[in-house]
Amino acid sequence: MLTFIGLGLFDEYDVSLKGLEAIREADLVYAEFYTSHLMGTTPEKMEKLYGKQVHLLSREDVEQQPEWLDNAKDKNIAFLTGGDTMVSTTHVDLRLRAKNLGIETRLIHGASITSAVSGLTGLQNYRFGKSASIPYPYESRRGTKVVSETPYDTIKQNSELGLHTLVFLDIDNEKGYMSVNLALELLLEVERKRGEEVMNRAVAVGIARAGSEKPLVKADYAENLKNFDFGKPLHILVVPGKLHFLEAEALVKLAAGPEEIMENIE
Numbered sequence: 531m532l533t534f535i536g537l538g539l540f541d542e543y544d545v546s547l548k549g550l551e552a553i554r555e556a557d558l559v560y561a562e563f564y565t566s567h568l569m570g571t572t573p574e575k576m577e578k579l580y581g582k583q584v585h586l587l588s589r590e591d592v593e594q595q596p597e598w599l600d601n602a603k604d605k606n607i608a609f610l611t612g613g614d615t616m617v618s619t620t621h622v623d624l625r626l627r628a629k630n631l632g633i634e635t636r637l638i639h640g641a642s643i644t645s646a647v648s649g650l651t652g653l654q655n656y657r658f659g660k661s662a663s664i665p666y667p668y669e670s671r672r673g674t675k676v677v678s679e680t681p682y683d684t685i686k687q688n689s690e691l692g693l694h695t696l697v698f699l700d701i702d703n704e705k706g707y708m709s710v711n712l713a714l715e716l717l718l719e720v721e722r723k724r725g726e727e728v729m730n731r732a733v734a735v736g737i738a739r740a741g742s743e744k745p746l747v748k749a750d751y752a753e754n755l756k757n758f759d760f761g762k763p764l765h766i767l768v769v770p771g772k773l774h775f776l777e778a779e780a781l782v783k784l785a786a787g788p789e790e791i792m793e794n795i796e
């Protein structure tokens with residue numbers, strides 16, 4: 531049996547009681563933290579609470595030839611991830627590989643950043659369009675910096691439909707956790723290059739450390755927000771589309787957004 535367990539958003543205490551029990555009953559416990567990371571804890575603290583050793587897996591361990599998966603043929607394996615286990619990850623692929631090997635699977639859900647953003651910002655979850663992800667720029671073979679334009683296109687398409695965009699920020703082994711500030715700089719860079727006007731007139735909302743005692747939520751015009759200090763990771767960005775008056779009020783009162791937001795409501 532392979533049990534996928536979502537650990538929630540911030541520290542070792544975010545796991546559900548059902549998840550904790552399943553971890554304690556497992557023969558072997560594996561975890562991956564490359565799709566998301568619980569910044570308020572460490573593997574050692576998790577092991578102490580769970581009373582189990584946690585084997586950390588790299589992206590290759592999970593996505594290429596997961597030898598550890600064979601253990602699930604005759605043992606109870608717990609596979610831990612940040613957030614909810616199937617949200618904005620490719621773990622359905624792992625689940626299908628397990629199924630093809632005749633391994634039974636089950637899911638134990640955890641709180642996800644995708645629902646936390648609605649709670650923290652007051653933006654309604656059914657008014658979001660397609661999500662975007664911003665990767666770190668890379669160097670082309672000619673040595674020039676390449677910035678992905680895909681997230682900008684997604685924001686533009688959503689905004690034309692009046693929908694909000696949730697923007698996941700890259701986690702990279704070497705470059706670290708992308709900040710809201712860098713994400714906005716990259717989006718504004720694409721905009722300048724194209725000579726378009728989606729972001730520079732937009733109000734954006736940055737969120738840092740959802741699930742912690744003091745999450746930070748700040749709304750402002752993208753040009754201003756890119757200089758705001760969001761502190762430690764993890765960060766995520768929302769670019770709102772058309773605002774219902776309750777959403778606008780929430781951005782002003784709960785996210786210290788500019789009062790003019792109230793003039794642009796539906």
Ligand SMILES: C[S@@+](CC[C@H](N)C(=O)[O-])C[C@H]1O[C@@H](n2cnc3c(N)ncnc32)[C@H](O)[C@@H]1O
Nearest residue numbers: 539566613614617642643699739740764765766
């Ligand atoms: C690829 S998504 C994975 C989502 C995860 N499976 C879930 O359900 O929450 C990870 C990205 O979401 C954002 N994120 C996740 N947890 C966060 C948190 N507690 N606070 C702020 N941003 C977070 C970051 O941008 C991070 O790089």
